[in-house]
Amino acid sequence: MLARVVAVLAVALAAILAGHRLLPALGGVTPVLESGLPWLGVAIVPMVALAAVARSRGAVVAALAPALVWAVMFGPSVLRRPPGGPSDFTVATLNVGVSNEMSGEAVQAAAAGRDVVAVQELTPGGPAAKELSTIYPHRFQVGTVGLWSKYRLDDAKRIDVGLGWARALRAVVRTGKGDVTVYVMHLASARPGETSFRDKTLKEAGEVIAKDKSRRLVLLGDLNTATTDRNRGNLVPPLRDAQEEAGAGFGFTWPSGFPITRPDHILYRGMDATLAEVREATGSDHRAAIADLRF
Template structure:
């Protein structure tokens, strides 16, 4: 390959990688390509580093200069996430929460230190073992289809939610905690297959609309949203909520996590810590977090508007 052609190839590849990192939303939805790239966006560092190694090995100065752009873009996007941590410390009103896609044989027994636990993929086969593990310390239970919510504190106003799948696979409940009411959404959004993302996208839009209309001061979304933190489709939901995690917090697949479809999203809380746990029997790891309740600012007795 002549030097000129080689350098153009390196530059074009670098521009492509930089564009994917900075503007994945511009990709067409056709075939699920946007969702695929968005879900695995942090892994674009690998081809960028390989491109740099090849450019170095072939002595292409233009190639090395060009590959700086996608590596810099990756650093701007993800280095802050890697070094940022929750506030830390402790609080007397802290609330520990967790969410777990149970998979075929999970029981969530390793999550019993959490006061509120959301589970997905609850079936007739695993329901008895999940109940045996969680009921003793979490006597307040609500289930809808394959989704369940276990709590140490009373559940009120439990509502089945059909997010557009034709059956309920989500619920909303008010939890009477020692520090006040918390509205919790236990959610399992539409499944995703390569080339088939409309079900997920539709349920995500419906959930976003519900959250935008929910005036609760303290709110949790716990569940498998079938979309990664880096997926552009999630941005409309996280615009008004905090995505609680430490680092990239990958959860799937459990053996070697590559992306994060499982989420803890909050409003009205300050994260004190966040972890991802490996739990036996599931192909998903479980996000957990400790949250401190923020003081609710009101004016003339009215709740503040969502911003």
């Protein structure tokens, strides 16, 4: 009996991992499940142990099936190493935390060595904005999102991605080696049973990016969608993900104490990523995502 239960559960887990995009959305429950998809692999260990206890070769083989599926899906992320090499443009993004009294220290960590820094959940005139303005000569802020740069910013404007108010921006960064169009976005939140509004903003963001014909483009921000979320297909492709191209591991950024998913993203086109990492940020419930890009 135990062997049969283990076999059924193992086959079901393998099917969920391999075919998660075929599952119905269930009112937004499935997309949230997808946000933690790699963690389903934790269930494989007790399944193998129970199969061993049952002394059933068939149960052991069945229990190894989801392990194989997991390895195919996520093994490359675990084994990947940054390509390294020279870079032309270094970026960071951080949701600093609206109630973070140490946001000035948080952005210091994110900004270290970066050409541009994108920040979300800013308090206008708060510690994070003040600290970044002492580091960078150029900035553009729209409500609770902002962009700070060592290079001149031109054509800066606010963007509405379906929230009903502007919580996104666009600016052209005039680097010494060429222009880069940078978007900073903070999309709607996603919770079990409550993803429709987030999905709408993802779609709007994809449409905004699709209309932009800039040769080099970077999207930075808290997109409230994980790498494994089915709805991220509005953005990737056509954009590429710096963590998937040049980061070791999953690059989880939330929650900061023990990250289990990655809502914070660095997406780009017209360049190559040479490095992607995650940094701790004092007082924030997010970690900062950083990347080095080569023209």
